[in-house]
Amino acid sequence: MIVVKDLKKKYPDGTAALKGVSFSIDKKITCILGRNGAGKTTLIRILSTQLRPSSGSAKIEGHDIVNEPMSARNDVVSIPQEAIPINYVNPVDFVVLYLSARGMGINEARRRADNAIKRVGLWSVRDKPSDELSGGMKRKIFVAMALAADAPVTFLDEPTTGLDPLSRREVWAAIKELKGQVVLTTHYMEEAQELSDEVIMMESGKVISKGSIKKLMRPFEGMVRVESKEKQKGAVRIGNTYISYVDRRRAESYVIKGSIIKPVTLDDLFVKRGVELES
Amino acid sequence: MTCLLKGVWSLNLKYICMHVWLIGVKPIKTLYMYMISNIAYPLSLLFAVGVLSDGKLLPFALSGGLVALTAANTLVIAGEIAVFRLQNRYQDLIVSTNAGPIDYMIGETIAGISWAIPGIAFYFAMDLVYGILNPYRIVMTLFVSALLIISLASIAFVMASRVKYVRNIWAISGILSILLMTISPTFYPYTYIPKYVLFALSIIPTTPAAVLEQGIFGIAPIAWYMLPILIVECIIYVMIAKWFIRWRED
Numbered sequence: 113m114i115v116v117k118d119l120k121k122k123y124p125d126g127t128a129a130l131k132g133v134s135f136s137i138d139k140k141i142t143c144i145l146g147r148n149g150a151g152k153t154t155l156i157r158i159l160s161t162q163l164r165p166s167s168g169s170a171k172i173e174g175h176d177i178v179n180e181p182m183s184a185r186n187d188v189v190s191i192p193q194e195a196i197p198i199n200y201v202n203p204v205d206f207v208v209l210y211l212s213a214r215g216m217g218i219n220e221a222r223r224r225a226d227n228a229i230k231r232v233g234l235w236s237v238r239d240k241p242s243d244e245l246s247g248g249m250k251r252k253i254f255v256a257m258a259l260a261a262d263a264p265v266t267f268l269d270e271p272t273t274g275l276d277p278l279s280r281r282e283v284w285a286a287i288k289e290l291k292g293q294v295v296l297t298t299h300y301m302e303e304a305q306e307l308s309d310e311v312i313m314m315e316s317g318k319v320i321s322k323g324s325i326k327k328l329m330r331p332f333e334g335m336v337r338v339e340s341k342e343k344q345k346g347a348v349r350i351g352n353t354y355i356s357y358v359d360r361r362r363a364e365s366y367v368i369k370g371s372i373i374k375p376v377t378l379d380d381l382f383v384k385r386g387v388e389l390e391s
Numbered sequence: 392m393t394c395l396l397k398g399v400w401s402l403n404l405k406y407i408c409m410h411v412w413l414i415g416v417k418p419i420k421t422l423y424m425y426m427i428s429n430i431a432y433p434l435s436l437l438f439a440v441g442v443l444s445d446g447k448l449l450p451f452a453l454s455g456g457l458v459a460l461t462a463a464n465t466l467v468i469a470g471e472i473a474v475f476r477l478q479n480r481y482q483d484l485i486v487s488t489n490a491g492p493i494d495y496m497i498g499e500t501i502a503g504i505s506w507a508i509p510g511i512a513f514y515f516a517m518d519l520v521y522g523i524l525n526p527y528r529i530v531m532t533l534f535v536s537a538l539l540i541i542s543l544a545s546i547a548f549v550m551a552s553r554v555k556y557v558r559n560i561w562a563i564s565g566i567l568s569i570l571l572m573t574i575s576p577t578f579y580p581y582t583y584i585p586k587y588v589l590f591a592l593s594i595i596p597t598t599p600a601a602v603l604e605q606g607i608f609g610i611a612p613i614a615w616y617m618l619p620i621l622i623v624e625c626i627i628y629v630m631i632a633k634w635f636i637r638w639r640e641d
Binding site: 124164182185186189190191196198206208213218221 | 485
């Protein structure tokens, strides 16, 4: 269980990355969505005790991350964004190194590391230096780390960024195997749809909505997305395309005008937000 | 004493051992060129001093070479720590575990020094050949080297945790490494320089270490007054590191 209360973060250069974030998470997998600079990574880094908040509080499994970081760390695994395994260390050794940092005995760490590396499908490359592995394999080492640690809460900051569709699906499968709660940030709506029980949407350091995908998509019920080259009332311009949302029953009239009709996806939550901000 | 024991008890020894083994010792067989590059500079200076002084200053080059080798291999960890922090995000990974900054510092320092072990063995062998090594000198040399390593590792950690760009740390540690080995009386008798200059230079940890080594090796008058200077410096640099290292960031 994660409880966050009025968390704020202002960096020394004056950037306000979090402007009073409050929520609680009790679902198995929660995705934090948001555009670049929304405050997702700052939030994850604070919750993982890597970064001190400017004010506010947060509790993980009942441990205050500000005042009891050491207790909270026992319950947390955090895989940073763009983390790269040390290039000359092989996957098993890298997982063992991480587990030993968590205070695990060497034999137990070795046993768990072997097991986790098998589960993520890296057993055949277990002795290879990480440098010789593909991007997807490198990301899987971190997922193996989380599997082996078996912590109550796992934070994954953009775990599949830069991976090809197949590798991404392999990482998803591994994430689904994690036993505790998982909180992950992503830019991929498909990833959020595939994995999450709950979604938290952030923008400019604030939570703008939270709930199940079904709940968040409710405003779009019965609607379709219309993409047009010509300006239309209530449309938002993205590049040289105007996007608007209309009742499915009216879609046909737009097709006649040469517009493209598409089903609404999670992406549209962001686009619609853009429409709202512009209007 | 109780405080020290408490400190040792609270260390994550499992992590320190694994870090030393996996980052320091195990990769040596595949990354041996890195080890050679670390010992190349002190060894080439040993050669140059030996040739230029017609062998007269060779014992100084031998005692100084050991100091230089230790210093170079300690400072070079700054680069690795910066890479681990800024590129690999390894430090972030470790921050949210039970390992603390001291565990990380100790592990990384010993791992860094383990790359110098073949070089240190070479110097000890040369010292033995030249008859300037005995058990007392070995113990004293290890003690002085330990103080030097702790001081320089603290400096390396502070530098590495403050830089924004990895390239800067290579430059800074490279310059520092040359300064530490050439400005300090590492490869020549400390008696060549006026005492006030020597005291001014003693702010650099290699100066008291090199002066002490020359005395311990019996090739210059022993200057015990440098021992408290080195100890105090060591404490000061550790305190600086304690205050200025970025671990859990603000």
